[in-house]
Amino acid sequence: MRSGSWPWRIAAREGVAAARTGRWASALTVVAVAWTVAVVGAAGAVEVSRLVDGEQAWIASGGFVLTASGLSNEDQSQNPVPAAVCDRLAGLDGVVAAFAALRSSQPATLGTAPGGAVSLILVTPGATEFFDVTDDADGVVLVTRPLAERTGVMPGEPARFLTGSGPSGSGLRSDLLRARVVDPTMLGEEFAGAVLVPSSDVIEADDCYVRTDAAHVDAVRDLMVGTLGWDGAPPVVTDRLRTDEFTIDYSDAYQERTLRGAWIAGAGVLTLLWSVLTWSRRSRVAIYATFGMRTDSRLVLAVAEWSTLASLGVAWGWAIGVVGALSLGAHPAVALAQVTGQGLLVVLAATVGVIVLGVAPAGSLLSHLKDH
Numbered sequence: 396m397r398s399g400s401w402p403w404r405i406a407a408r409e410g411v412a413a414a415r416t417g418r419w420a421s422a423l424t425v426v427a428v429a430w431t432v433a434v435v436g437a438a439g440a441v442e443v444s445r446l447v448d449g450e451q452a453w454i455a456s457g458g459f460v461l462t463a464s465g466l467s468n469e470d471q472s473q474n475p476v477p478a479a480v481c482d483r484l485a486g487l488d489g490v491v492a493a494f495a496a497l498r499s500s501q502p503a504t505l506g507t508a509p510g511g512a513v514s515l516i517l518v519t520p521g522a523t524e525f526f527d528v529t530d531d532a533d534g535v536v537l538v539t540r541p542l543a544e545r546t547g548v549m550p551g552e553p554a555r556f557l558t559g560s561g562p563s564g565s566g567l568r569s570d571l572l573r574a575r576v577v578d579p580t581m582l583g584e585e586f587a588g589a590v591l592v593p594s595s596d597v598i599e600a601d602d603c604y605v606r607t608d609a610a611h612v613d614a615v616r617d618l619m620v621g622t623l624g625w626d627g628a629p630p631v632v633t634d635r636l637r638t639d640e641f642t643i644d645y646s647d648a649y650q651e652r653t654l655r656g657a658w659i660a661g662a663g664v665l666t667l668l669w670s671v672l673t674w675s676r677r678s679r680v681a682i683y684a685t686f687g688m689r690t691d692s693r694l695v696l697a698v699a700e701w702s703t704l705a706s707l708g709v710a711w712g713w714a715i716g717v718v719g720a721l722s723l724g725a726h727p728a729v730a731l732a733q734v735t736g737q738g739l740l741v742v743l744a745a746t747v748g749v750i751v752l753g754v755a756p757a758g759s760l761l762s763h764l765k766d767h
Contacts, residue, residue, distance in 0.1 A: 496601055
């Protein structure tokens with residue numbers, strides 16, 4: 396601090412006093428900060444929450460599910476997939492769950508809906524983990540939700556299925572199993588009306604389904620190509636859902652979201668407001684300059700006044716923003732993170748603007764009177 400200037404401690408006290416006695420100017424600043432923080436934070440929270448919802452729906456529809464099928468031969472037959480190898484993939488890094496499926500050529504009938512034919516698919520034991528259902532000592536049968544709603548099958552109830560034909564046209568009855576109702580959305584419509592029966596007897600399967608995550612999808616795809624071949628022929632590995640230039644990449648969508656830089660506009664609005672208030676009170680600044688307050692002390696005064704008002708506005712705006720974001724459907728964690736982060740960015744950037752305005756030259760009281 397240069398000799399003859401106001402002490403910074405006194406300048407800071409003067410700034411706090413100015414914030415307390417500023418009346419309409421102080422009230423306007425607090426309200427402006429509060430609503431800028433609230434609007435920017437809540438808008439960002441809602442936008443990010445919608446992206447999260449979209450990504451979760453995409454994942455639930457099979458976004459990270461890979462399918463391996465055998466190559467077609469010249470005689471139009473298709474190579475099988477080694478079922479045991481597919482099931483063992485679940486123990487490897489990056490694989491959430493995996494199972495192999497073999498479609499039966501004969502339809503089946505559930506004991507709860509006699510006479511109604513359904514598709515029967517034999518699956519490896521890994522299917523229970525894939526669909527996140529518990530096994531049972533007596534064995535389980537996985538009934539897809541659309542079929543369960545149509546036939547009245549309830550989760551956990553005893554169930555039998557009838558398949559094939561016996562000596563007098565009667566079906567071959569399965570053992571009594573426990574029904575597990577599963578959502579087939581991530582595997583596609585072909586599973587919607589099917590009964591999946593876990594069995595360790597499946598040796599050669601039609602397909603292998605593997606669930607992974609964003610960090611391992613490429614590595615798991617290469618792993619499937621290298622391990623699920625048959626007689627030296629690699630399998631055909633495809634994504635359950637199409638991924639190309641016409642589909643959304645949610646990682647890029649988050650980085651390129653429209654309101655990511657909204658805090659810059661918010662800070663600009665607050666800086667403009669503060670510049671208008673500074674100009675309207677230029678006579679006060681001129682009086683301080685006349686009484687020996689130099690640039691450094693004037694800057695301390697301005698920052699102290701701004702910080703006092705901004706802190707009140709941020710606290711109020713944070714509460715408004717969080718409540719507003721939640722009422723508009725934002726996720727609680729996203730609302731807290733976005734309103735807090737965006738609010739801090741708005742105020743910090745606006746503080747830089749206040750500092751720039753604070754070091755602007757100030758005329759003396761005499762020069763101000765001459766202007767009038």
